[in-house]
Amino acid sequence: MFKTIRLCKQHGVKAGAHPGLQDLFGFGRRKMEIDPKDMYAMVLYQVGALKAMLDAEGVELSHIKPHGELFFYMQRDKGIMRAVLEACATFKVPVYACQNPEQEAMCNEMGVPFQGEVYVDIDYSPEGRLVPFAQSHPVTPDLCHERAFGAAMKDSGKDINGDPFNFGFKGKPFSICLHSDSPTVLENAKLVRQAVDEANRKKFSSQKTNGHRL
Template sequence: MKTLIDLNADAGESFGRWKLGDDAALLPQVSSVNVACGWHAGDPATMRRSVELATSNGVSLGAHPGLPDLTGFGRRSMALTPVEAADACLYQYGALRGFVEAASADLAHVKPHGAFYGLTLRDPEVAIAIAESVTAVDPDLMLVLLAGPTAERVLADGFRVAREAFADLDYDDNGHIIIEPNPEVKDPEQCAQQAVDVLNGGVTSVNGKALDVDADTVCLHGDRPNAPDIARAIRARFQQHSVRIAPMREVIATRNQ
């Protein structure tokens, strides 16, 4: 079992007067946060508050660029070329970076959201293009990708990648996550067990197939109604197994030793 792991959450996904998730309760439970950058969710004020909340809790910051689809919350597929995907990612990263630098903080990683994340799985050239674009701005930035073939290919090309697994999503038989358009309450203990399974190197698909998973970070979703409860259950389970939660940079540095 791995004894060092990053626990990340997608958050900062409110928009204007519309509040989504309980970030104030969730962020103290995680080591990294992926902040929405305005295309699928988020707005300037929400981005600023998310950065402030993360820095006050010592949480590592990452950009969470999505597809331009507020109505569908970025979870509906769109067709983008690798160049278009890289431009979309860099544009949103730049918007969040402004708030991060104003707070005298820094961005550690970039993680595509929802259907944008799925696009990197269907078209590895998109993942490469995104990696090239963010690395051109900051060579120390990590790109978060689903643990598996695409992540390994981008790693093999020399880019910094954090391989991700999920505690609160199911997997299909191909090892891909099954995205829920509208996440509902999920059993925290079930999610905690899946997180432990990840540390042991594998998860089980919805059809009972055993899948190998080698991950550096485990994700949960801030828009799930009981996300803070899930995070607390995961932390408690990790503590039982003497697993330490640390930011992605520390986990990746240890992996590369």
């Protein structure tokens, strides 16, 4: 963790917490049943440990994003969602998640900033929900580019069957998720960066305010 924090500091990268289930062998992607009170303590413990290390290095905690099965557990169980968000509220930073009206409403209730996200290297179900990493189709860098560009330009994507759906950002900013253990992650990231730059040029380069380009 210290190594990553120092790399963030060296390269000017924001550092966020990625709390997950205590499933070391399964990389936090296997189901576990946890009492909401224990979940609250677990998230507080994990993020608190990172926050102390960030403070020691003079780096701010930027955001919190639940990892792997913890993310899906929150979508299935509103008691778990509340426990996680109550722990996150302690740190007063945005919580990242897929565009989810229920979670956004709960964040608003608790005063937790909500940051919607697009996932370009895993699939979406026909209902617009995320498909777990292990159950998603492999992606190419070009497909990641296509998905990022479509989200930025049209607020839309395609589900696992190839049918279109709307993300519902409605002009609000969103983040883009890439998984670091994807085999082509470096090329994925490069092409997604290109997609973001292309979309920004198309959407904003011709806009003017008081005769000046934005």
